[in-house]
Amino acid sequence: MNHSTYSYLQKWLHAVSMIIMVWLMSSGYYAALISRSVDVKGAISTFNVALATLFAPVFFFRMYLSFGQGYADVFRSGDAMRYAAFLVHNLMYLTTCVVIVSGFLMMNREIDMFGLFYLPVVITDLQLRGWISFSHTWGCCVLALLLVVHVAAVIKHQLAGKLILKGMFPKPFHVSTHQ
Numbered sequence: 001m002n003h004s005t006y007s008y009l010q011k012w013l014h015a016v017s018m019i020i021m022v023w024l025m026s027s028g029y030y031a032a033l034i035s036r037s038v039d040v041k042g043a044i045s046t047f048n049v050a051l052a053t054l055f056a057p058v059f060f061f062r063m064y065l066s067f068g069q070g071y072a073d074v075f076r077s078g079d080a081m082r083y084a085a086f087l088v089h090n091l092m093y094l095t096t097c098v099v100i101v102s103g104f105l106m107m108n109r110e111i112d113m114f115g116l117f118y119l120p121v122v123i124t125d126l127q128l129r130g131w132i133s134f135s136h137t138w139g140c141c142v143l144a145l146l147l148v149v150h151v152a153a154v155i156k157h158q159l160a161g162k163l164i165l166k167g168m169f170p171k172p173f174h175v176s177t178h179q
């Protein structure tokens, strides 16, 4: 990503998606694989489904602004690291898209939007819903893997002296190094 094109709005959108998606992934896996309490699983499920539905338009807006951006620069650079970053970033966008759409379509109950309104079930065919649920599960695994690669690359760059974490947050959170 060319820093001059990484705008204030894109930084906000990255920060918001980072917080929400890290929560959805960690609590989703906690509910699915670790917790044995039916109440905890139910509470996480209801809250996360509403949160992810609310988050969907924010993410699609972010994708509209950033998906595939800067490809001409990247291809011209001939730099393998830039190709790799471009590939991982854009795969993260595509996979998140699959996860959001499949999550919405696989619902077997109305979506309770924090008690304010309800969204109906879209697909009633059980077999089709089963396939979509399967893609949600696998989409989440691929996304978790991409996220690990993404964060590992950020740490690697940071340790190599490229202070990209400093430029990642919009101004109010920006920690100045000036004395």
Ligand code: HEM
Pocket (backbone or CB within 6 Å): 001, 003, 006, 010, 014, 017, 018, 021, 022, 066, 089, 090, 092, 093, 096, 147, 150, 151, 154, 164, 165, 167, 168
């Ligand atoms: C612990 C979590 C995360 C950290 C520490 C982190 C860190 C960063 C940093 C430092 C950059 C800027 C790279 C640069 O300046 O070249 C970046 C860019 C990016 N990150 Fe993350 N990130 C995290 C989570 C996420 C998540 C959950 C997504 C999900 C889509 C994501 C997607 C992206 C994308 C697509 C870019 C490229 C710029 C853009 O399109 O916004 N990151 N990340």
Ligand code: HEM
Pocket (backbone or CB within 6 Å): 021, 024, 025, 026, 028, 029, 031, 032, 044, 045, 046, 048, 049, 050, 052, 053, 056, 096, 099, 100, 101, 102, 103, 104, 105, 107, 111, 136, 137, 138, 140
């Ligand atoms: C970026 C968005 C999303 C992320 C990161 C995410 C993540 C996860 C994870 C990690 C799980 C547990 C593993 C599994 O069973 O597959 C899960 C399950 C589930 N997700 Fe998502 N999800 C997202 C979007 C959605 C959306 C938009 C909906 C529905 C509107 C949804 C509905 C569900 C449901 C129904 C389950 C099954 C367990 C439960 O009832 O909580 N997800 N999700």
